[in-house]
Amino acid sequence: MKFLPISFLILALATATALAYDPSPLQDICLATNDLESGVFVNGKFCKDPKQATADDFVFMGLRNPGNTSNPLGSKVTQAFVQQFPGLNTLGISMVRVDFAPGGLNPPHFHPRGTEVQIVVEGTLLVGFVTSNQLNNTLFTKVLYKGDVFVFPIGLIHFQLNIGNTYALSISSFSSQNPGLITIANAVFGAKPPISADVLTKAFQLDKKVVEYLEAQSWYDNN
Template sequence: MMKGVHFPLSIVATLALATFLVSASDPSPLQDFCVAINNTESAVFVNGKFCKDPKLATANDFFFSGLRIPGNTSNPVGSFVTPANVEQIAGLNTLGISLARIDFAPNGLNPPHTHPRGTEFLIVLEGTLYVGFVTSNGDNNRLFTKVLNKGDVFVFPVGLIHFQLNVGHVNALAVAGLSSQNPGVITIAKAVFGSNPSINPDVLAKAFQVDDKEVEYLQKQFWYNNN
């Protein structure tokens, strides 16, 4: 478990400013799908959240203390993500932004993943991270990478596969700002090999050009979800 890290005021101010400069992108979907329904009595999920009467709002609707708590990195990937989106901060509804704290053990990895509904703005608060993202097929899947040190910033464009790896010998800490109140996350390995129900091994064997047995082995593994 990582010990608490005090955020320098200048870093917090920079992050706050940069986050609010990100264009709100939430006219687009805020969830994986929203099936239309004619009978509103059976309606449960909406593209966003219902709003309370503004007169009933309190300061607690805009407050979350969870980012001060270090995440437990004692897991298979050695990292832990603490989100601060609309699920934790009700007052973020309709504002188009969210945050996340990412703790890393030495050699800890935030595995390749995407945020289907948000661009990510990452700032390193402690340690050294090797980060990168891959462009789409139309751009020949180019890989952009960078080694980030304390105070450095990197941007992961919306929807693109990206990752962060702690290449230092001590714990690392980063905070991410995202341009959606509910950016979503798809961890690639878990989604492909740990889907429920499982994808037909013949499909994955042909896609990855490997033997069916290798696919079946991977599908039997426990794919940790740290997001």
């Protein structure tokens, strides 16, 4: 190893880091199961015996019907992650359906383990994401119409807003079977137990009464 050029070692480490997301499958299928007695544990999920697989294990019907948008956000996210769709286990992909009432918002959030690519099926959406501090928190935003596709890089805060007067629908896919979700307002002001108001007062440069008011609200989860 000592004879390898430094540049080669750096490239090897960078490649290993880049590939360190969902693991590649080591067998044809590894269907997630909650049966801890017969399953084999693989990165967060147990796999059932592949000889017991049926066609039903590879279909998910939860995206058929519109989500209920009668809520404070006017949107509903229906997930097809590995938790809902066991057939995705070890495949490194997942999906969601997002329904929007007129004016409906999928609020600022991020996925710590997956890049998202979204296609608009119906309606008109204003979408965008914000880069990290490294790139001065630059906002990239665009109005999307039916058939348009937008990508949200892994780990960056993003949002979608229905700016049309009619119902809107989008479908997104992810580069992870379990991309995770952190909704900013819910995490900051709805943490349990709550984050110290002194911390948030200084962080957001708000009056302490405003912070206490925000922490007292019921932060809706549209997932």
